[in-house]
Amino acid sequence: MEFVPTLPLSPDELLTTTRSVRRRLDLTRPVPMELVRECLAVALQAPSSSNRQGWDWVVVTDPMLRAEIGLLYQRAVHGYLASASSAARLHADDPERSAVQRRVGESVAWLGDRMGQVPVLLIPCLRVSGGGELPAGNQAGLWGSVLPAAWSYMLAARARGLGTAWTTLHLTYEAEVAELLGLPDEVRQAALIPTAWYTGDGFRPAARRPLDEVLHVDRW
Template identity: 35%
Template sequence: MPGIGLFEAIYSARSLRHFRPDPVPAALIEQVLDAAIRASSGGNTQHWTFIVVRDPAMRARLGAIYRKASDHQAAVYAAQPKPQHLTDEQYRQFLANSGFLWDHMADAPVILVPCLTRRPRPVKETLPESVQARYAEHLDNVARVSGSSIYPAIQNVILACRGLGLGTVITTNHMLYEPEVKEALGIPAEVSTFALMPIGYPTRKYGPLTRRPVAEVTFADRWGQAWRPAGSP
């Protein structure tokens, strides 16, 4: 299938959770992964790894862990207020779609598991005194920004899937039971998982997407100062 334009992909790549059982050709999976590794990573380390899970037994095992973790997430959703920009029906539909995947993760013909290897921490004593004085803050910041080296690649996966006529969604519920996921897949201790991404030919339509307007989520120069859309007085 010929690729589509970049902005068409951005504006129509919905989170898709319903898939046909048809297998996805290995060539397409490789094309998606080749798009993923074009993303940037901190220090250009490229310390990512991607596990492509197609074996039905392993998909079932991951699906069971994901189902267990999703029970916890369901309780979180129930306790949280509805986002203000969603109508009651839109929120009900969101919960229904999420709940479907909780029960059917294993039905996707492919489950992609993006991983990142933790980089060694610098030895405190080898750093300048000014840096040593803020060493704890440095380590906290490293943990906070670690996803910046894998989530750009994950977004490339989403867009590549859209361009190739595939569907996917990023979901992270499994992290509540990540040790079980790592044991199932034989992932080393120094490697962390950052998502489960079911991939397949979707049974539901792509976008268009509905989002809050740019003017509602953007400030100019400082917090609270309204962004004026192009062409406004």
């Protein structure tokens, strides 16, 4: 397929400036389905375990469905933020870290109350044998077969002027969302990725722990 022109971003710039966008999602401007299809076409080039490509992608644009999913997500967010409030005290001795986490919490709450208004909700899914029962033990190969593709989708969206966010809180109500969308029993959801045009200026690399604090060469 022929892709539309993308933003003039170098590979490193694309990788380091693709952020989770919450407050800066444009809730009023429609996103063309053809643009979503382009991003998914890029995502399908991602690797998967033994090249099985066991993924499926549910794109939700219907206003009533988005609203119902949004209510479930809002409920999950409110529960998460209530439980996370005590965890936030762990950073009380680090004012800079505490301020960052407070801003993140505020943006999570903002999106939690508006998820149902986002023009496109993407749910990457995996087909799981055994009626959808997740296998015991190591699941890295299972989820590793969809997460790179979902990230590729987010990178492709960023390159086209769209904002996304990686969210999973709706999985508290995974069964309810599955019923809303008519998902087969063997299909499990991996994430919920809101997709919209983003407002404001571009994005910068985020503050991260120094590499030498997390790098281990040869042994721990």
